[in-house]
Amino acid sequence: MEVVNKSVAMLSNYEVYSLLTDIQAGRGQKKPQKSQQNLATITYEVVQYLENTYCKNLSPEIITAFMKALEPFKLTKAEKLQLLNNRPTAAVEIQLIVEESEERLTEDQIYLLLDIIQKHLPGETRGRME
Amino acid sequence: MFVLCEMKDTVRIAPHTFHKDTNDSIIHALNTKLANKVVHNVGLCIALWDITKLEDSYIFPGDGSHHTVVHFRYVVFRPFMDQILVGKIKSCSKEGVHVWLKFFDNIIIPADSLQHPSRFDEKEQLWAWEYQTEDGKHNLYMDVGEQIRFRVVDEVFVDTTPTGPDGKGAEGSDMSDPEAKKSPYTLIGSISEPGLGLLSWWNS
Numbered sequence: 001m002e003v004v005n006k007s008v009a010m011l012s013n014y015e016v017y018s019l020l021t022d023i024q025a026g027r028g029q030k031k032p033q034k035s036q037q038n039l040a041t042i043t044y045e046v047v048q049y050l051e052n053t054y055c056k057n058l059s060p061e062i063i064t065a066f067m068k069a070l071e072p073f074k075l076t077k078a079e080k081l082q083l084l085n086n087r088p089t090a091a092v093e094i095q096l097i098v099e100e101s102e103e104r105l106t107e108d109q110i111y112l113l114l115d116i117i118q119k120h121l122p123g124e125t126r127g128r129m130e
Numbered sequence: 131m132f133v134l135c136e137m138k139d140t141v142r143i144a145p146h147t148f149h150k151d152t153n154d155s156i157i158h159a160l161n162t163k164l165a166n167k168v169v170h171n172v173g174l175c176i177a178l179w180d181i182t183k184l185e186d187s188y189i190f191p192g193d194g195s196h197h198t199v200v201h202f203r204y205v206v207f208r209p210f211m212d213q214i215l216v217g218k219i220k221s222c223s224k225e226g227v228h229v230w231l232k233f234f235d236n237i238i239i240p241a242d243s244l245q246h247p248s249r250f251d252e253k254e255q256l257w258a259w260e261y262q263t264e265d266g267k268h269n270l271y272m273d274v275g276e277q278i279r280f281r282v283v284d285e286v287f288v289d290t291t292p293t294g295p296d297g298k299g300a301e302g303s304d305m306s307d308p309e310a311k312k313s314p315y316t317l318i319g320s321i322s323e324p325g326l327g328l329l330s331w332w333n334s
Contacts, residue, residue, distance in 0.1 A: 001163075005136040006172055008203060016132045016176065016205055023177055029157055036158070039165035042176055045233035046207075053216075078210060085131070086214055092325035092332060096214055096281070 010077065013055040013085045014063065020047050054087055057122045066120040073105070073113060087121050089114070131209040134179055135172055138201050139163075143187075145194040156181065156200055164204060168314040171287050173208030174234055207234060209282045209317065216279050216329070219272055222256045227272055229280065229319060236316040239280055243320035245270075245327055259327065270331060277329045284318035 020043045022028050032040040050056070063084065070080055075098065082097045091110050095101045101110070141159045143152065157178055164175040185199035209215060217229040217237060227244065229237040241250070245259040251271070259270040272278070290312065321327045 001137060001139040003135065003137050003169070003172055004201070007133040007206075007208070008136045009134045010210075011132040011134060011205060013132070019179065019205065020177060029161075029178065030154055032161070033158070036162055036165070038167065039161045039177065042166035042233060046176055049232035078213075082214055086216070090325075090332065093214075096323065096325045099212075 010081055012063070012081055013050055013053060014058045016046065017050040017055050020050075053085070054121070055085070062120060062122070066116070069116045069120055070113075073109065083113075083117065084121070087117060089117070131207060131213060131215060132176065133173070133206050133208050133210075134203045135169075135175075135206045135208075136182070136201070136203050138199065140197050141200050142195045142197050152198075153181065156184075156198065160200070160202060160204075168287075169206070170289055170291075170314065173206040174315060176205040176207055179203040179205050208285075211282060211284075213282045214279060214326075215282060215319075216277055219274050219276050219278055221274060222250070222272060224250060227257055227278070227321075229278055234317075236313040237280075237319055238316065239278075239319040239321055243283070243318075243322050245321055259331075270328070272328060278321065279326050279329060279332075280319035280321050281323065281326060282317055283320045286316040286318065288312045288314050288316075290314045 023039075023043055024031065024047065032043065066084065067080065070083070075083070079098050083094075086093065086097065088094050088097060091107075091114065094105075094110050094113055098105060105113070139160070141156050143155050143159065147155045160178050165177055166175070168174050179202075181200060181202045183201035185201075187196040187198040189196050215231070217231045220228040220230040220235060222228070224241070226238050226240040228235070229239060231237070241248070241257075244257060245261075247260050248257055249260060250256075251258055251269075254271065256274075257272045259272070261268045261270050325332055
């Protein structure tokens with residue numbers, strides 16, 4: 001086996017979630033068979049983990065609209081991805097995700113960002129990993 | 131935390147599966163081989179994303195199977211450095227706090243990367259953050275099962291390929307060798323920044 005490119009693209013939690021639920025339901029790829037314990041285990045566990053994040057409420061349209069709304073902030077890809085995956089609800093979380101946020105974002109912009117997240121990304125405040 | 135990894139592999143399809151769709155057989159073979167396994171320096175493989183290219187299939191003398199070089203993309207769990215993740219506390223020990231993510235549990239937050247100042251409570255076997263306020267010190271315990279937000283600061287891959295009979299590690303001491311039990315992929319986390327640590331610390 002040969003690894004051609006270790007990381008072609010980063011995937012959002014939502015993309016992985018929809019792939020794995022598709023596999024579990026037998027859409028696209030076949031359901032894991034009895035002989036494929038490993039695949040069945042990992043899909044089950046990852047879906048369990050992701051179901052407790054808010055990402056199951058997302059849809060491609062929501063994500064597109066959210067990414068458009070983020071454009072003026074000049075964030076990097078990784079930062080946008082983390083905003084999408086983690087759905088921060090407090091300024092301190094934004095400062096964690098955005099590097100050198102003090103220099104790159106004003107305080108008003110941080111609150112604007114939180115508003116955008118609230119508006120675009122649906123979800124009960126935080127019901128993770130119960 | 132998930133990435134797509136482009137790989138290439140030769141897949142052997144045995145004759146007794148020739149009645150099935152070739153693509154399905156290839157997907158089956160790749161998922162059987164890779165799902166829930168750690169590939170050295172790549173990460174924890176989750177599931178096949180898609181097949182990008184199939185090269186010509188070959189049949190070799192003495193084997194009825196056909197061998198096909200497959201180019202494919204696989205979903206891999208590999209958080210990038212400085213990524214923020216949320217997990218649950220699995221256990222606390224002198225070395226630090228162990229965290230798990232339902233499907234991945236080799237995450238450790240070493241003692242020196244906890245909130246400052248933290249101390250280890252020998253009686254409870256838990257770490258506590260000694261948080262200073264005007265009315266004295268508060269012990270914020272890091273209970274097992276609590277949700278914790280942490281930053282990924284390092285990753286360690288250990289090559290767990292077994293050594294051959296003439297290798298160094300084969301002197302019959304393999305069973306007691308601590309190296310033998312090492313996990314192939316470990317993440318090192320940190321919570322020494324504001325906003326990191328138990329979610330309940332920052333909610334109010």
